Amino acid sequence: MTYPRPSLWIAGAACRGTGPTIAVLDPATGGALAEFAGASADEIARAEAAAAHGYRIWRATPAPERERVLRLTAQAMRADRSPMAALIVQENGKPMREALAEIDAAADTFDFYAAEARRSYGRTIPARSPGTRMATSREPVGVVAAFSPWNFPAINLVRKLAPALAAGCAVIAKPAEETPATALAIANHLGQAGLPPGALNLLFGDPAQISSVLIASPVIRKVTFTGSTAVGRQLAQQAGAALKRCTMELGGHAPTIICADADPEAAADLVAAAKFRNAGQSCNVASRFYVHRSGYDRFLARLAERARAIVVGPGSDDATGMGPLSNARRLDAMSVLVSDAAGANARVVAGGRPLERPGFYFSPTVLAEVPASAAVMRIEPFGPIAPVAAFDDLDEALALANDSAFALAGYVVTDHAPTARRLAQGLNAGAIGVNTFTVALPEVPFGGSGASGWGHEGGPEGLEPYLLTRFVHEA
Missing domain, CATH: 3.40.605.10 (Aldehyde Dehydrogenase; Chain A, domain 1)
Structure with missing residues (x-):
């Protein structure tokens, strides 16, 4: 065309x-x-x-x-x-x-x-x-x-x-x-x-x-x-x-809480399908992940597997699962965030680098053991980076999730209705998805507070x- x-x-x-x-x-x-x-x-x-x-x-x-x-x-x-x-x-x-x-x-x-x-x-x-x-x-x-x-x-x-x-x-x-x-x-x-x-x-x-x-x-x-x-x-x-x-x-920096009762592999599949859409360039995309320690390793392994399997290429190719970033500014920003996280002792378990080809391509990236002090946990990444950290109880999960100036969207993966209600009430966000990442539709209000x-x-x-x-x- x-x-x-x-x-x-x-x-x-x-x-x-x-x-x-x-x-x-x-x-x-x-x-x-x-x-x-x-x-x-x-x-x-x-x-x-x-x-x-x-x-x-x-x-x-x-x-x-x-x-x-x-x-x-x-x-x-x-x-x-x-x-x-x-x-x-x-x-x-x-x-x-x-x-x-x-x-x-x-x-x-x-x-x-x-x-x-x-x-x-x-x-x-x-x-x-x-x-x-x-x-x-x-x-x-x-x-x-x-x-x-x-x-x-x-x-x-x-x-x-x-x-x-x-x-x-x-x-x-x-x-x-x-x-x-x-x-x-x-x-x-x-x-x-x-x-x-x-x-x-x-x-x-x-x-x-x-x-x-x-x-x-x-x-x-x-x-x-x-x-x-x-x-x-x-x-x-x-x-x-x-x-x-x-x-x-x-901006947003949407936390996702993966609860102890959730199937870790199924949760990772759900996350992978949403996180890397539009190369992660969305204000309401899930952008930091808190996983109960009991399922942490299984979630991390499956998410890394799914990230590595994504075909990155031009949006015009039918086989493409994720296109390029939209501009060179985002490409540079991704490299800075990954480098900062690695310097804070996070592990790069998938991706972590730009692709060596013309265009603005960055590999789908999964980071493990990311401390709260890392830049990728503090500022909106607006790209295909999934930082993951573990938690031990729901109070800790809420504290980590709400430790942000942003309050646009938040997500919960759980099979337990009382847990879903508790977290939906406790998260500081204007839009909350429980077992779904769809929160912006023509007929529903979408907005946040704070930053x-x-x-x-x-x-x-x-x-x-x-x-x-x-x-x-x-x-």
Whole structure:
């Protein structure tokens, strides 16, 4: 598949930028897919004006029509799923089956919020005086600045677009510069489905320039960001200075507790199927493992066996079980984390090194006897590294799991219902999976606290940040 030349998207059409040149790389080879010009101050200003105009039209659009546009977009994405998935494979590197699943999840998200567009209910409040009326209505918050990352270029963007558009907001989005074509394909489907020009605009370029200008702009009324905790703090400070609402879906470092009653080999199979998906580049992926000492050796041996058996290669190859990391930054970070853990007396029992080939490949890695002080246990690895440590009782397991600034997701593997309830109540996490690693779906709320951010995406809760409550008292 030929990679399309990326562009900006302003006022319902693709347009060329006049800002800095952006190179889009193929993670499978490290070579260039395309170069294009990002946004300058002029294009940012054009996007602001287009969004203000588009918002006036879209907010006045009846909810059933907004629903229709979102449903048509979902249908179009499903019809176009293979070409769209191929774009993700080219830009992001993940295997084709994972890219197809991502397109399906994005389409499901549009469908879910299409239905939610009809459910922005107000209420009537019993009046205190005869002949008067008191009522509330739900109104769109305004124009939204949305920032989404490269690890899931379709679903992370759609989890912002779908609720915002369902609520009647307009959006200026800055998706990741590494994955522009996926975002542009989504914008094109929305436009063809009937979204008014200006209701969605896409900017690429200098992230610091675009974010600072948009957040300070009087046009923008809300900010939503998915990405690192460090960048989230900066954007939250800017939004706070302007007294603008913000949703921050930030980093995670999800603990997984493998209990004494669990089958160690079956638990390792479950972990291996989830941990190395998308090469471990997910905020809610299981990323540190605490195993009861009675099953520790069996779990470790099986997980290492499964890691060594994973076929690492280009996402376009049918045999590939794990693709490359998405960029050279992640490749370098993996080597640093493994070296630090080894220096802290952890054992490398599988992988532990980059692969000697073009592209950004790192071997699926399992580390044993990893101390709590090792960097890989303290910071989000965001890659295919599974650090494992033993525990002796549930109190110790909870203490180890909760010894983190992050509180996004957590997981438990157990066959004992009371143990499951105890750990689910005791883990400090916004989303908890028991014998499953699926915690982010269109219909459920997903969000954390602490260094993992503020607010939720998904479910009816995901619509709330894009709505204001208006009270009217008629006498």
